[in-house]
Amino acid sequence: MTGRVQIVVADDHPLFRGGVVLTLQEHGSFDVVAQAGSAEEAVAAVEAHMPDIALLDISMPGSGLEAASEIARRFPAVRIVMLTVSEADEDVIAALKAGARGYALKGVAADELTGILLNVAEGNSYVSPALAARVLAAMQDRSARRETDDEGLSEREVSILRLVATGQSNKEIARALDLQEKTVKHYMTNILQKLQVRNRVEAALKARDMGI
Template sequence: MTIRIILADDHPIFRDGLVHSIEETGAFTVMGVGGSADDAVNLAEQHRPDIALLDLSMPGSGITAASRISQAGTAKAVAMLTVSEDGEDVTAAMQAGATGYVLKGVSAAELRDILTRIAAGEAHVSPGLAAQMLRIMQSEKTVERQPIDDLTKREEEILKGVAAGKSNKEIGRDLNIQEKTVKHYMTIVLSKLQARNRVEAALIAQKAWGKK
């Protein structure tokens, strides 16, 4: 059974040569070709291929096409074919739903082998690029989201009042709400911040917002 592929790349000469290389052994069938993100999305919708093979930098963005195809579920797998060795591009492609990131410098035989493995459900990123992607992911983890970022707008308003040293009554007057409502919100704020009291909550707020 042949592996069905759609291909989108905005360089016709390269694209034509690629089709020949992919189909050379008879193990693959290129169902359709295009030169833009919109072409790729439409081809995937029309043919429901095993693999959507996309150029990263084509008009409309290969990342955008990968995301739209992945969300629509119109291809079993999405793979990027690109000259970019930028770790951020690799990460963006994977986040968009691609399971393969292939550099254009590979040989035809290597490409067919990679595509066969992607069609079988494997992921492919060259070792050097995988290392870059891992470093980027690890650096992103160091910028962790803080509990204070999850406060609603009203909860932020309450906490800002507390941080300014205002009483519940004063905060209620400023926001035109009842004092008991302020107390209710403050209970939620303390819980979200895992703060033991108003003073601790105020310190957390000053640390987070004092830089703004």
């Protein structure tokens, strides 16, 4: 992209945030248009300045993931990069699902961080190689488990199981799906057998594990 990259930096640790801001300002390719210390402040800063990039910490008050999700929904042109200490697979996956285009760790060197941000500003994505390999493996494993768990359930049974997972009774499920209550009971018997669980509570827990 042409011109300087406008960026909002959000982190609840002023000393660390100040160091990041100084690094970006000294590089010469960035304009830090606002700083924030919470998710709410980050969203407000993005709304006020419409930067090219929002650089967010995951663990700041209000949740950086919540901020990322709202920014991605309301301001899709703004590219989101998470800068965090968390190496947890679930955090990486959640950040990407929330709309983040980059995920960098706080131990990254200054020149590497500026390179990542310039790369994202150009429209590319970034996840540190070690994390990317682990997350890809985790997602593939989760997908394989889901395929195995779902095997044998009909579309109707999945629909019923989804309602069971929300705590609905057979009568409520029957009303929702326009079925007879005895038909729902029949389906429930089959579902319990296929999932190898003893009752609807265990079925609901299994459904959540399966992502239903």
